Amino acid sequence: MTDSSVTTRAVIVSAKGAARWLAGHPWIYRTDIYDESRDAPAVVTVTDRRGRHLGQALYSPSSEIRLRLLTTGREPIDATWWTDRIAAAARRRAGIPATAYRVVHGEADGLPSLVVDRYGPYVVAQLLSAGLEQVRADVLDGIGAALAPEGILLRNDTTVRRHEGLPLEVVLARGTVPDTVSMEEAGVRYLAAPRTGQKTGAFLDQRENRVLVGEHTGAGRALDLFTYHGSFALHLARRAGEVVAVDSSAEALARGRENAALNELTNITWREANAFDLLRDLVRREELFDTIVLDPPAFAKSKQSVPRALAGYKEINLRAMRLVAPGGVLFTCSCSYHVSRAVFLDMLGDAARDAGRRLQLLAVTGASRDHPELLNVPETGYLKGALLRAVD
């Protein structure tokens, strides 16, 4: 099926805009558009001012990111095109040892503004630009043909859609998707909530980090701060004597309890608390843990908020460092795109000095391999983690 909105018409871009594409970044901003027609279709042909063909792009009439490059070719962008690209992305994930993983990571997979997550036989997708929204039928056909899921749920309730003038909504687009889906990673089973859970139901980007931290978990006490539905806690609980799992969301913790039961783990205590307050309290009581995980939400939502965010990161890291038992490990991370890996590591160095702890840097990590970072597109990388061991 071909969507009727896909009739190409030229948008003309400046030399600076064209240079961005040549450098491998798929976005062209409003300020680099030389000429556009306001009623341009969802997919437009793009040329430079001399009329030279540059490619075809998704068009977003009211967004600062006006064009997102799909192809430098002239081929029809129809359901078959989407099928081929999604199938190629799926082939790149062959052999991932989990039942839930990201199949399409937007720009990094050459499919800008599209997220496709697989949860066993179900797909949860996000259409994050106005152009993509208009070719929804072709994209859904492409997902259907490439992945043959039993159902496709659109979690189009993420706030970035507001920049595109799009409504926030959760829509069952094809087949059936249950309220809870089961997933498995490295022998740990979870129930995730694709309709009501955070992101598309689970933080799939931390999968490999959860396995890594599980392997470094000691036999003593463990603390999982910002646990969500017990994601790290379940891995820790397989080795630790006891685990304290903390989150501010009662709904996430309720699923955490169910997940613990599903894995027959009885050594996790679930605490609904503000992690900032709890950390202060634990330090005051001079408690110690052999394994600590710190996985807060993004504190820096914009460039302007970075200084404040860094103060928050330093506060929780400094306290967590005081709580690590000698020989114990701390896995700490940030999913703020605006806080670079270098700045994050600098902040950790400051916190270690202020805490007076000697910490070995055992590993610096990113997101799991199904969320690849495209070097040309820094926006595709946001998650950074550090595995530290206390050696004093």
Ligand SMILES: C[S@@+](CC[C@H](N)C(=O)[O-])C[C@H]1O[C@@H](n2cnc3c(N)ncnc32)[C@H](O)[C@@H]1O
């Ligand atoms: C990045 S997610 C954690 C993901 C989880 N570690 C995983 O691997 O699936 C951040 C979590 O922090 C929780 N949260 C946000 N602010 C909090 C706070 N001040 N105290 C405790 N939990 C908080 C959210 O409910 C969310 O579950």
